[in-house]
Amino acid sequence: MEKENVLWAEDVLKKVTAKMAQVYERSKDKIPYTTVNGVHDDKSVDDIGWWTNGFWGGIMWLMFNVTGEECYRKTAIENEEKLDKLFLNYRMLDHDNGFKWLPTAVANYKLTKNEESKNRAILAADNLAGRFNSNGEFIRAWNDWDGDDIDRRGWAIIDCMMNLPLLYWASETTNDPRYRQVAVKHANKALKNFVREDGSVKHIVEFDVNTGAEVKNYGGQGYKDGSSWTRGQGWGIYGFALSYRHTGDRNYLKTAEKIADYFISNIPESGLIPVDFIQPADVTWEDSTASAIAACGMLEIASFEECSDPDRYRTYGLKLLKALTDSRVNWNENEDDLLLKCTAAFHDEKHEFSIIYGDFFYIEALCKVAGKGIHMW
Numbered sequence: 001m002e003k004e005n006v007l008w009a010e011d012v013l014k015k016v017t018a019k020m021a022q023v024y025e026r027s028k029d030k031i032p033y034t035t036v037n038g039v040h041d042d043k044s045v046d047d048i049g050w051w052t053n054g055f056w057g058g059i060m061w062l063m064f065n066v067t068g069e070e071c072y073r074k075t076a077i078e079n080e081e082k083l084d085k086l087f088l089n090y091r092m093l094d095h096d097n098g099f100k101w102l103p104t105a106v107a108n109y110k111l112t113k114n115e116e117s118k119n120r121a122i123l124a125a126d127n128l129a130g131r132f133n134s135n136g137e138f139i140r141a142w143n144d145w146d147g148d149d150i151d152r153r154g155w156a157i158i159d160c161m162m163n164l165p166l167l168y169w170a171s172e173t174t175n176d177p178r179y180r181q182v183a184v185k186h187a188n189k190a191l192k193n194f195v196r197e198d199g200s201v202k203h204i205v206e207f208d209v210n211t212g213a214e215v216k217n218y219g220g221q222g223y224k225d226g227s228s229w230t231r232g233q234g235w236g237i238y239g240f241a242l243s244y245r246h247t248g249d250r251n252y253l254k255t256a257e258k259i260a261d262y263f264i265s266n267i268p269e270s271g272l273i274p275v276d277f278i279q280p281a282d283v284t285w286e287d288s289t290a291s292a293i294a295a296c297g298m299l300e301i302a303s304f305e306e307c308s309d310p311d312r313y314r315t316y317g318l319k320l321l322k323a324l325t326d327s328r329v330n331w332n333e334n335e336d337d338l339l340l341k342c343t344a345a346f347h348d349e350k351h352e353f354s355i356i357y358g359d360f361f362y363i364e365a366l367c368k369v370a371g372k373g374i375h376m377w
């Protein structure tokens with residue numbers, strides 16, 4: 001990384017650190033998802049199974065790593081412990097086990113070698129591996145939902161690429177290849193069935209639960225079937241780059257680069273990212289989370305010696321990150337939200353608000369540039 005960019009990221013991280021010190025005092029006992037009038041909500045009160053409930057802990061570990069302040073470590077561990085309830089209810093466990101336990105228990109174990117954290121993360125990995133459909137060679141995404149009778153047994157989603165590192169970590173930690181075997185089979189299936197010729201990725205693919213044949217694909221949280229949900233593109237870029245990190249299989253690196261090339265060719269002049277790359281021209285909704293995740297993925301790709309063009313991916317990762325920093329960060333220390341204009345799904349009623357994983361990946365990307373990252377994925 002060029003010296004001037006390291007200095008830039010260090011400078012921005014100082015501002016983030018100053019703001020987080022204030023946010024921490026107000027939110028240390030919560031597990032936030034979003035803000036209401038600038039105040040964090042608390043998912044630990046009534047929605048402990050929510051898929052984003054590991055990111056606050058992850059932010060705490062990043063802040064601990066950057067500042068060395070003990071208070072962040074304490075809150076990260078409290079977040080991890082609050083998730084223990086999920087082990088008592090199988091319906092609260094799904095493919096998002098990675099999002100919940102990688103930034104909490106695995107980060108803790110990597111930094112402190114805490115045995116309780118290892119135990120939690122292995123249990124989460126066992127459950128994730130148990131979702132594998134061995135005929136179809138994919139990991140089932142979600143459980144059945146209350147309130148509808150849609151058959152989701154054959155559904156897999158691109159987001160799951162980010163959960164595979166829990167399986168790679170479990171194999172690395174236990175020396176048992178089964179977890180990695182499941183992850184590789186799923187990654188290969190995703191490579192074949194999710195990535196289109198032009199480098200864009202589908203959000204949801206439904207497979208036949210007995211044969212694994214592709215039945216249908218869905219636009220999911222994007223604009224429509226066949227469209228190009230930007231956060232999904234980000235999950236694809238970062239997820240395949242991480243599968244390359246853990247396996248050394250160059251097909252995954254090439255795939256991460258292919259999705260990144262598609263993303264790069266669609267970045268608007270402003271550097272700010274819409275919710276879907278093919279949303280109608282008169283819709284201006286943005287998703288800053290997509291931008292932060294894609295930036296992390298491009299910086300990850302650029303970090304590999306075998307990368308075809310590290311300068312290109314680093315340059316565009318930085319372009320995204322600088323555009324966010326210049327106009328999509330709330331620096332007001334009296335308000336809890338950091339990254340602005342995040343969108344969960346195109347067809348939701350609400351758009352462009354604060355979402356905790358946006359804050360997490362924005363801070364993670366800054367840490368990567370400043371050389372202060374943690375390999376929690």
Ligand code: GLY
Pocket residue numbers: 051159221231344
């Ligand atoms: N993993 C769900 C989402 O990206 O919204």
